[in-house]
Amino acid sequence: MVSMKQDIHPLLRVLNEQQRAAVTTPTGPVLVLAGPGSGKTRVLTHRIAWMLSEMHVSPWQVLAVTFTNKAAREMNHRLGTMLGDTSARAMMLGTFHATCARILRREGETLGLSPNYLIFDTDDQLTVMKQVVADLGLDDKKYRPHNLLNAISSAKNELILPADYPVRTYHDEIVARAYVRYQQTLRKNDGLDFDDLLMETARMLQTNPTVVRQYRDRFQHILVDEFQDTNIAQYVILKQLAAEHHSLYVVADEDQSIYSWRGADYRNIVRLREDFPELLEFLLEENYRSTQVILDGAQAIIAQNSDRTPKHLFTEKKGGQPISLNEAYDEQEEADFVADETTRLLRNGHKHGDIAVMYRTNAQSRALEESFIRHNIPYRLIGATRFYSRKEIKDVLGYVRLAHNPDDDVSFARVINVPPRGIGARTISAVAAAAQRAGGSLYAGMLALIQAGGQGGRTERALSAFAAMVAQWVVLRQELSVAGLIDRVVADTDYETFIRDGSDQGESRWENVLALRAVVAEAPDISLTDFLTDVALVADVDELSEEVDAVTLLTLHSAKGLEYPVVFLTGLEEGLLPHSRSIESAVEVAEERRLLYVGMTRAERRLYLTYAFRRSWRGFRDSEPSAPSRFLEDLPDAVLKQPRDRGRQATKTSWTPSWRAAPKRAEAPVRVELQYRTGQRVAHAFYGEGMVLGSELEGRQEMVTVLFGNGIGVKKLLSSMAPMEPLPQH
DNA sequence: ACTTAACGGGAATAA
DNA sequence: CCCGTTAAGT
Numbered sequence: 001m002v003s004m005k006q007d008i009h010p011l012l013r014v015l016n017e018q019q020r021a022a023v024t025t026p027t028g029p030v031l032v033l034a035g036p037g038s039g040k041t042r043v044l045t046h047r048i049a050w051m052l053s054e055m056h057v058s059p060w061q062v063l064a065v066t067f068t069n070k071a072a073r074e075m076n077h078r079l080g081t082m083l084g085d086t087s088a089r090a091m092m093l094g095t096f097h098a099t100c101a102r103i104l105r106r107e108g109e110t111l112g113l114s115p116n117y118l119i120f121d122t123d124d125q126l127t128v129m130k131q132v133v134a135d136l137g138l139d140d141k142k143y144r145p146h147n148l149l150n151a152i153s154s155a156k157n158e159l160i161l162p163a164d165y166p167v168r169t170y171h172d173e174i175v176a177r178a179y180v181r182y183q184q185t186l187r188k189n190d191g192l193d194f195d196d197l198l199m200e201t202a203r204m205l206q207t208n209p210t211v212v213r214q215y216r217d218r219f220q221h222i223l224v225d226e227f228q229d230t231n232i233a234q235y236v237i238l239k240q241l242a243a244e245h246h247s248l249y250v251v252a253d254e255d256q257s258i259y260s261w262r263g264a265d266y267r268n269i270v271r272l273r274e275d276f277p278e279l280l281e282f283l284l285e286e287n288y289r290s291t292q293v294i295l296d297g298a299q300a301i302i303a304q305n306s307d308r309t310p311k312h313l314f315t316e317k318k319g320g321q322p323i324s325l326n327e328a329y330d331e332q333e334e335a336d337f338v339a340d341e342t343t344r345l346l347r348n349g350h351k352h353g354d355i356a357v358m359y360r361t362n363a364q365s366r367a368l369e370e371s372f373i374r375h376n377i378p379y380r381l382i383g384a385t386r387f388y389s390r391k392e393i394k395d396v397l398g399y400v401r402l403a404h405n406p407d408d409d410v411s412f413a414r415v416i417n418v419p420p421r422g423i424g425a426r427t428i429s430a431v432a433a434a435a436q437r438a439g440g441s442l443y444a445g446m447l448a449l450i451q452a453g454g455q456g457g458r459t460e461r462a463l464s465a466f467a468a469m470v471a472q473w474v475v476l477r478q479e480l481s482v483a484g485l486i487d488r489v490v491a492d493t494d495y496e497t498f499i500r501d502g503s504d505q506g507e508s509r510w511e512n513v514l515a516l517r518a519v520v521a522e523a524p525d526i527s528l529t530d531f532l533t534d535v536a537l538v539a540d541v542d543e544l545s546e547e548v549d550a551v552t553l554l555t556l557h558s559a560k561g562l563e564y565p566v567v568f569l570t571g572l573e574e575g576l577l578p579h580s581r582s583i584e585s586a587v588e589v590a591e592e593r594r595l596l597y598v599g600m601t602r603a604e605r606r607l608y609l610t611y612a613f614r615r616s617w618r619g620f621r622d623s624e625p626s627a628p629s630r631f632l633e634d635l636p637d638a639v640l641k642q643p644r645d646r647g648r649q650a651t652k653t654s655w656t657p658s659w660r661a662a663p664k665r666a667e668a669p670v671r672v673e674l675q676y677r678t679g680q681r682v683a684h685a686f687y688g689e690g691m692v693l694g695s696e697l698e699g700r701q702e703m704v705t706v707l708f709g710n711g712i713g714v715k716k717l718l719s720s721m722a723p724m725e726p727l728p729q730h
Numbered sequence: 731a732c733t734t735a736a737c738g739g740g741a742a743t744a745a
Numbered sequence: 746c747c748c749g750t751t752a753a754g755t
Contacts, residue, residue, distance in 0.1 A: 068745090069745095095745075096745085097745050098745090119745090121745085122744080122745090141739095194744085194745050195745090197745085198745095258743080259743080259744080261742085261743065261744090262743085262744065262745080360742075360743075361741095361742055361743075362742080362743085363741085363742090363746085366746095383743095383744085386744090417731095417732095420731080420732065420733095422731065422732090423731090424731045424732075425731085426731085427731095458731095536745085537745065538745090539744075539745060540744090555742090555743065555744090556743080557742090557743045557744070558743090558744085579742060579743080580742095581741095581742065581743095582742090595743085616746090617741085617746090731755105732754105732755085733753105733754080733755075734752100734753085734754075734755090735751100735752090735753085735754095736750105736751085736752080736753095737749105737750085737751080737752095738748100738749095738750085738751100739747105739748090739749095739750105740746105740747090740748085740749105741746090741747090741748100
């Protein structure tokens with residue numbers, strides 16, 4: 001039934017029928033299955049507004065969980081303009097991690113957590129785990145701290161406590177011991193890792209009737225975005241909170257589930273249906289983002305996955321520019337193609353900010369950056385080295401963390417001799433030994449050591465000076481703002497002189513310190529605890545501002561939830577997408593495919609897919625040949641700008657980059673006839689005519705070095721792969 | 731005690 | 746290539 005516009009509630013006017021149904025449904029468990037670009041953020045926002053204005057829900061009773069802090073901010077802003085700032089501010093709105101951090105700050109004491117706990121990031125976790133491996137006398141080659149952390153993270157995501165870690169093998173036994181020790185060490189340092197935030201919250205809600213009642217009363221209405229990427233701990237939190245009122249409103253797209261490696265389990269959708277049998281489901285199938293061509297391409301890719309609900313996405317943006325599929329010689333040429341094409345788009349009226357370049361791994365950004373610099377195109381890079389993981393930032397935060405809690409051994413060990421102040425390895429072991437004896441922190445150990453005396457003048461003076469400095473910071477943190485405290489620690493440690501060593505890198509590091517200082521200045525009243533919590537929970541995408549007009553470089557994972565008029569997806573090669581680490585598992589390959597789907601569906605108007613013919617792998621001096629991604633085979637020619645070169649399809653046999661290949665076995669020498677001789681003239685399908693500079697066997701392959709004309713220059717090609725043939729001699 | 735060079739091993743996505 | 750570790754030099 002078509003209703004007259006004026007009969008429709010103002011909140012609903014901008015919505016289509018499906019969206020309207022989802023927004024106005026009575027409270028209760030609701031699952032909105034939303035395709036990409038189908039306006040799920042809009043639905044969530046309008047649903048909240050609808051509940052507040054039409055269903056007598058108080059903002060205080062609403063908990064909304066988003067995937068990024070940025071999404072939370074945006075939703076908050078939209079609701080603010082729709083309803084007025086006050087009601088928007090009363091809601092609890094944030095990511096799972098941020099929300100749990102807040103709850104634990106208030107209630108954690110029931111679990112024995114200090115209200116001033118700090119969040120330990122990946123770096124800190126690794127520091128702690130290295131200590132654990134050393135303490136337990138484990139071989140760190142056999143039990144890599146990194147791997148142990150992964151195992152522990154998986155356990156935490158499934159709410160498995162150290163004491164309950166399942167042991168089936170000796171290896172499990174070691175992991176279990178490491179887990180116990182790791183958790184003890186974290187707590188001794190008053191730290192929680194990212195997974196703890198979720199696990200401890202879930203555990204508290206499961207075990208503490210008083211707390212759970214309090215939060216069920218408070219959060220009578222819960223809304224969740226990106227539900228397909230929740231893990232078990234997150235699901236338990238939701239289930240516990242919603243157990244009484246059953247007002248749980250989740251938005252999901254199983255085709256965009258790309259975080260299983262972080263414990264996300266899209267079967268939570270199945271659990272939801274089981275745990276809330278009265279669940280109502282809504283579909284959002286109209287896409288408002290992309291053109292039909294882009295949508296068709298993306299659909300063709302995702303349709304190949306089994307175990308999914310088929311969807312009928314459609315858009316009114318019929319037709320559109322065909323998808324451009326491009327092969328480049330290597331990663332440099334690929335990057336140059338992206339830059340050249342960007343320049344062309346800019347000439348045709350696009351802004352830099354319209355354009356995003358996406359890739360599977362952060363390492364791929366390098367070639368792109370270099371090319372953008374050469375072409376003088378402003379860009380910004382998301383991810384890579386997180387701002388808050390940079391050495392200089394971690395150092396300064398280390399001092400600040402010591403002021404917050406001098407018993408934080410991780411921070412203590414990090415900064416005790418930074419900048420170098422004559423406290424070397426010897427002295428540090430003495431401090432550690434004293435701490436051990438006293439059963440206290442390193443800081444306590446240091447104080448004990450100073451009191452006992454007898455270290456020798458130099459060392460004693462250095463230690464006392466450091467101790468006095470830290471003690472002073474602890475006092476000053478009460479009276480100074482965070483900005484003031486940072487100024488003070490930087491001044492006291494003479495950090496500027498240390499970091500500005502005259503090199504360009506030093507300058508850039510100092511600029512980062514100043515940038516940190518500027519960030520703090522924007523929140524003059526923030527408490528030290530809140531500041532340190534925020535810092536730990538910022539994601540790089542959170543910092544993405546629309547005001548900067550630059551091309552965005554980011555991983556496919558970071559791109560989730562974003563959209564751009566023009567998108568380049570680069571490195572679409574076997575080994576990269578799907579990634580070599582996923583290639584042997586069908587389940588993981590399916591997730592890689594979803595990753596491509598997520599990338600493609602970010603594009604509004606123009607989509608470029610690129611792959612390189614050969615690619616350099618880190619330390620290898622020569623690049624390795626690569627094959628186009630198997631996923632590209634599933635693109636119908638109809639959506640492509642030019643039909644594909646059928647000769648260069650991915651082979652179905654699994655391909656491994658050389659650095660993953662099995663060690664070369666001694667083989668009987670195989671005589672291979674060289675096809676090309678130095679001086680030979682050749683014709684190449686892309687590069688035209690050239691002259692062979694040399695030809696040699698590489699393994700069993702003939703590698704030909706050819707000089708091409710037209711400014712193309714020297715290329716190294718595999719005779720078996722290259723679309724190239726010898727020309728008759730004159 | 732600190733700095734520097736040489737070496738070896740590992741290599742994905744991220745709150 | 747980048748990291749951390751180690752050995753030798755300041």
